[in-house]
Amino acid sequence: MSERRTQIVIIGGGPSGLLLSQLLHKRGIQSVVLERKSKDYVLSRIRAGVLERGLLGLMEEAGIGGRMAKEGFAHDGTLISYGDEMFRIDFKELTGHSVMVYGQTEVTRDLYDAREAMGGQIEYNVEEVEIHDLESDAATVTYRKDGQTHKISCDFVAGCDGYHGVSRKTIPSEIRKEYEKIYPFGWLGILSRTPPVSHELIYANSERGFALCSMRNENLSRYYIQCDLTDRPEDWSDAAFWAELKRRLPPEVAEKMVTGPSIEKSIAPLRSFVSEPMRWGRLFLCGDAAHIVPPTGAKGLNTAASDVHYLYNGLRQFYETGDAAGIDGYSELALARVWKAERFSWWFSSLMHRYPEQSAFDFKMQLAEIEFLRSNRAAQQAMAENYVGLPY
Structure with missing residues (x-):
């Protein structure tokens, strides 16, 4: 068995684990990242890419904002449609902030490049990861790679897996408390090499169900429609998808949409999930390890980033001053913001989707809520503040 030591073991080589490792590295705090898949596999995952202002600041602090500044698309607002009507929420005017459309895969690629340029330690294709001694003076993590067992002693473990x-x-089951909501529908999404129908995202509520018009760049579009949980991607031809998407959008949008062959097609179920606490002994949970949000509010990666913010600053405070207040309060701080993000994602999902048990009265209430959002500045400001990201 090989043995070594570091200050932080980060389990999970996705964007949250890589961002944490990069921020710590910039402060001279050592870490080792353990990833169960290959780098190519991680980079092949298709994920959303609407980045909040807080994540943009963390990327700048980590020194990886250069390519995003050149290739990302700043969005100052978003469009909401219902039936044939459509209106705009102006983020910039209401909050002074924008969001950035820049694919999560690109964020991950930038983080990998930065870690490798600085000689950061990333172990790929690891198996049988186990965490030990979390209630002792020092934790250990064991794993197998290439048929060999390895052991790392460390001060703390960050679970970003x-x-x-x-x-x-x-974390023992008697300590964990888990909260979950399963939504009775999914999102069928396609990626196509077509120009986006709009330079800003369109969220659509229709009698036929929800739809979303999104983008990756000027020639790569991402579209979604609400579908049944029993549907399979192969049940939907490209022609059927485009026809259904157009039915759920105002005519002025549907008429100018450029369609084309899909280059990726998948169905994602929607769920809300939170596990408390987010710290146990020397282990800290970050991102999807602790919480999941439906994609409606674009909060998944952004909520993971807020966890990274609190954990990074707590660890920095601990190593630089000896003050443990930040890491001791990590779970409470992170969860306070997580639940606000869960609330926004739940509210926005409830506003835009059709539910199987929804009555005609319920649908009228939904439309009244959208009309209120359209006509009330305070309601628009509340939505905009949540969408661009609540302050850390």
Whole structure:
């Protein structure tokens, strides 16, 4: 068995784990990242890419904002449609802030490049990861790679390994409290090499169900429609998808949409999930390891980034001053913001989707809520503040 030591072991080589490692590295704090898949596999995952102002600031602090500044698309607002009507929420005017459309895959690629340029330690294709001694003076993490067992001693462990990872499950079940809501529909999404129908995102509520017009760049579009949980991607031809998408949009949008072959097609279920606490002993949970939001409010990666913010600053405070207040208060701080993001994602999902049990009265209430949002500046400001990201 090989043995070594570092200050922080980060389990999970996705964007939250990489961002944490990069921020710590800039402060001279050592870390090792353990990733169960290959780098190519991680970079092949298709994920959303609407970045809040807080994440933009963290990327700048981590020194990886250069390519995003050149290739990303700043969005000052978003469009909401219902039936044949459509209106705009002006983020910039209401909050003074914008969001950035820049794919999560690109964020991850930038982080990998930065870690490798600085000689950061990333172990790929690791198996059988186990976390030990979390209630002792020092934690250890063991794993297998290439048939060999490895052991790392460390001060703390950051669990950035997602919902199915080992980190959350390491916390005893009698200590963990989990909250969950499963939504009775999914999102069928396609990626196509077509120009976006709008330079800003369009969220659509229609009698036929929700739709979203999004983008990756000027020639790469991402579109979604609400679908049944029993649907499979292969049940939907490209022609059927485009026809249904157009039915859910105002005619002025549908008429100018450029369609084309899909280059990726998938169905994502929607769920809300939170596990408390986010710290146990020397283990801290970040991102999907602790919480999941439906994609309606574009909060998944952004909520993981807020966790990274609180954990990074707590660890920095601990190593630079010896003050443990930041890490001791990590779970409470992170969860306070997580639940606000969960509330926004739940509210926006409830506003825009059709539910199987929804009555005619319920649908009228939904439309009244959208009309109120359209006509009331305070309602628009509340939505905009949540969408661009609540302050850390």
